[in-house]
Amino acid sequence: MRFLLVEDNIQLASAVVDRLTLDGHAVDHADTISAAHACIAAASYDLILLDIMLPDGDGRDFLAAHRRAANKTPVIVLTARSQVSDRVGLLDLGADDYITKPFEFSELEARCRAVLRRQGGVADNRRSFANTVLDSMAATLSFDSTERNLRNRELRLLEIFYGSPGQIFTKSHLMDRLFSFDEEASENAIEVYIGRLRKKLEGSAAKIETVRGLGYRLVAVS
Template identity: 65%
Template sequence: MRFLLVEDNGELAEAVVKRLALDGHAVDHAACLAEAKEFLAGASYDLILLDVMLPDGDGRAFLAQSRAHLETPVIVLTARAQVSDRVGALDQGADDYITKPFDFSELEARCRAVLRRRGGSARNEIAMGDALFDPMSGSLRLGEDCVTLRNRETRLLEIFARHPGQTLSKGQLLDRLFSFDAEVTENAIEVYVGRLRRRIGPMGLRIETVRGLGYRLETAAG
């Protein structure tokens, strides 16, 4: 999944980016609202992590102004712990709120929870035909059989899982899997799709090539 982190504390931002990257997520870092707007104009994101006090404005005001056209889920990051601050952020359009300093495991859990809610699920596991996919552990189970995917394979399957029945172009997959500073081409998508195909085939899933358009995930049931 691709995240946008809007945070002016360079040390904290670097730590968050590295931690999320360990799970295979692509993260773009904006140090101010102006940079955030540039990133949002050029890419689609699955989740935004938004600081409140930024050099060029208040993140909450930016969120309130953007909600008319911005549907991406947002978790607000701030040192303000007052109830009124939390309520205000939620009323202005935040999907969740976490106070600094925070534990990275809690941040990861909140990211998963927000993405689950946006996907209409209360559980980590996603049903894919007769198989069950857990994006947190990277496991795909079919009966007693189980395969554990690598990080990038996990994120790629998660993209397909959250866009059921849709044909996704190489460009869309590239956009979701890699940040702006990653030096990759669409050929990389072909490599990862090929690897994922081999791993999920025995689990009743296949990735179909739609000529000229991209790829679509198919299950044994559909």
């Protein structure tokens, strides 16, 4: 998944980026509202983490404009405000959730998972396809009596396919979802990850199929 972090505290931002990157997410960091708008114009995001007090304006104004533009990307607000009225106001503006500073990274990760589950229309951390079950929390792929562990980026790539079975994803789209602006990666990296996932899916009723000239899709096999 690709996240946008809008936060002007460099120490906090660096810690959040490092933690989410370890989880296999691609994270772009913007320290101003104008930089955040530039990121959104250049890339698509699965989740936005938004601070309120920013050098060039109020994050609430950014959130309101984000929703007026009919942008459905979920937003979790990072706020130092603890008053109920402040939190209610953020939700009414269109925030999908909020977390109060200072926070534990485990709570932030849990809130990210919860918001992404709601966005994907699933009730828990597991997604099923054919005879397989992808468990994002455990980072495992299971079928029949087999359970295979997934590395972080393998997991994030499978989440994309399991979120839209049958949909064709181009290499460029997958790169956009998996890598941030700061990461140097080529389309060959996608081929490597696809190869690894095909090995993990061997013996199951699901496979990642190459659609010549277009990309890849998750399909069921008999």
